[in-house]
Amino acid sequence: MAAVKLIGSPISPFVLRTMIALSLKKVEYELLPEKLGEKSELLLKSNPVYKKIPVLIHHDRPICESAVIVEYIDQVWPESGYGAILPADAYHRALHRFWTFYVDDKLFPSLVAIGKAETEEAKAEAVEQFRAGLRLLEEAFVKLSEGKAFFGGDQVGFLDVMLGCFVVWIEAMEEVLSLELLEEATMPALHGWVVSFRAHEAVKEVMPESGKVVEFFKMIRAMRMKAAADATN
Amino acid sequence: MAEAEQVKVLRFWASPWSFRVELALKLKGVPHEKVEEDLANKSPLLLASNPIHKKIPVLLHNGKAIPESLIILEYIDETWTDNPILPKAPHERGMARFWSRFIDDKCVGACWMSCWTEGETQQMFMEQARACLRILDDELGGRRFFGGESIGLVDISASFFALWLGVLQEVAGISLINGEEFPNLCRWIEGFVASDVVTECLPPRDKLLAVFQSKKQAILATKSMVY
Numbered sequence: 001m002a003a004v005k006l007i008g009s010p011i012s013p014f015v016l017r018t019m020i021a022l023s024l025k026k027v028e029y030e031l032l033p034e035k036l037g038e039k040s041e042l043l044l045k046s047n048p049v050y051k052k053i054p055v056l057i058h059h060d061r062p063i064c065e066s067a068v069i070v071e072y073i074d075q076v077w078p079e080s081g082y083g084a085i086l087p088a089d090a091y092h093r094a095l096h097r098f099w100t101f102y103v104d105d106k107l108f109p110s111l112v113a114i115g116k117a118e119t120e121e122a123k124a125e126a127v128e129q130f131r132a133g134l135r136l137l138e139e140a141f142v143k144l145s146e147g148k149a150f151f152g153g154d155q156v157g158f159l160d161v162m163l164g165c166f167v168v169w170i171e172a173m174e175e176v177l178s179l180e181l182l183e184e185a186t187m188p189a190l191h192g193w194v195v196s197f198r199a200h201e202a203v204k205e206v207m208p209e210s211g212k213v214v215e216f217f218k219m220i221r222a223m224r225m226k227a228a229a230d231a232t233n
Numbered sequence: 234m235a236e237a238e239q240v241k242v243l244r245f246w247a248s249p250w251s252f253r254v255e256l257a258l259k260l261k262g263v264p265h266e267k268v269e270e271d272l273a274n275k276s277p278l279l280l281a282s283n284p285i286h287k288k289i290p291v292l293l294h295n296g297k298a299i300p301e302s303l304i305i306l307e308y309i310d311e312t313w314t315d316n317p318i319l320p321k322a323p324h325e326r327g328m329a330r331f332w333s334r335f336i337d338d339k340c341v342g343a344c345w346m347s348c349w350t351e352g353e354t355q356q357m358f359m360e361q362a363r364a365c366l367r368i369l370d371d372e373l374g375g376r377r378f379f380g381g382e383s384i385g386l387v388d389i390s391a392s393f394f395a396l397w398l399g400v401l402q403e404v405a406g407i408s409l410i411n412g413e414e415f416p417n418l419c420r421w422i423e424g425f426v427a428s429d430v431v432t433e434c435l436p437p438r439d440k441l442l443a444v445f446q447s448k449k450q451a452i453l454a455t456k457s458m459v460y
Contacts, residue, residue: 049368065334068331075323076323
């Protein structure tokens, strides 16, 4: 019986976050993917409030919400693998947490809005909102990285994990929708960061293949368009 | 310890979010300066300290600006380690964070919207609010505080229910939190507001009531202007 289990699969950026954290710590775990469209008994029992993945189960005790899980992982395995994920001092921890809130509350919803947009105008607006958010993160990166490769400096840190999980989705959406979201011209630092992040051993270990994410995105888009068409008939 | 620690809170007297920060500082015995903001005319200091959201509360500690109440609470707990507000053990710590986020992401919004909407929309929000309150009531169970024997992160996060919700209900003429459906929460409210530290920090109920009543009047006036 694995001491550490994770419900979910890496196609979900929130599950990917926790997998990156576990990979950075070199913690072994059992991955328990859910079937699309169905929620397992274990998931419903472990996360009765939200009924969502990811859920980390450690010694039979569940922890829910990706940001909470990553902080938990960092606290339980402080020195393992690549070491600490959260910064050492309280102020930098606050900054990483602040930008994580921003990513979750503002940036991610605007990314979703791009995928869901039904008109060209709606899409253009969502794209601009998303890019505006990324430009703020570009500035934050310059300040927090202090010239190093990651938001965490020399090491992959909390914000790297919390934002980096969306990289493969951003790229998939750029390909399918023929857009540039992470513009090299206006976001050169973030562009460099993506390269460093993707190259990190712990990240490479768990990052889903771009092709799989592209196919998945095309599939859910098709499902959504069909549902919309059915609804109007 | 630092020689001349400068701790300021950019706050608004009626805000439950700046109350959280002040309560935490008070619980830890941290001397601080309260800087009252006029939300209709935000100060250059606020705009510079929280350029992204331009909102209170902001904690200024020796010139470092920390916004977002839950993030401030964690910063306070990590910086002034007496009377901890977060549990030490990882699972309990994680659960405290989980419940604080639940309160902010689901509960407060549903309760707030229940009080400012009408008709079917109001019914929908009230159902959501009740579902949230039920979950919190179950989670609290027979414990004195969410933090156990002493006020912790979740209690501080839940302070909205201890005063603001009651006032809003009165203004809206609805009943959300009641002793019959939510006995644990009601008992918690009594215990929470009876604490000296909490009483010192809470804004006066009658002033709060007046502010929300005039807000309600303003909303009704705008509606009648449509016709």
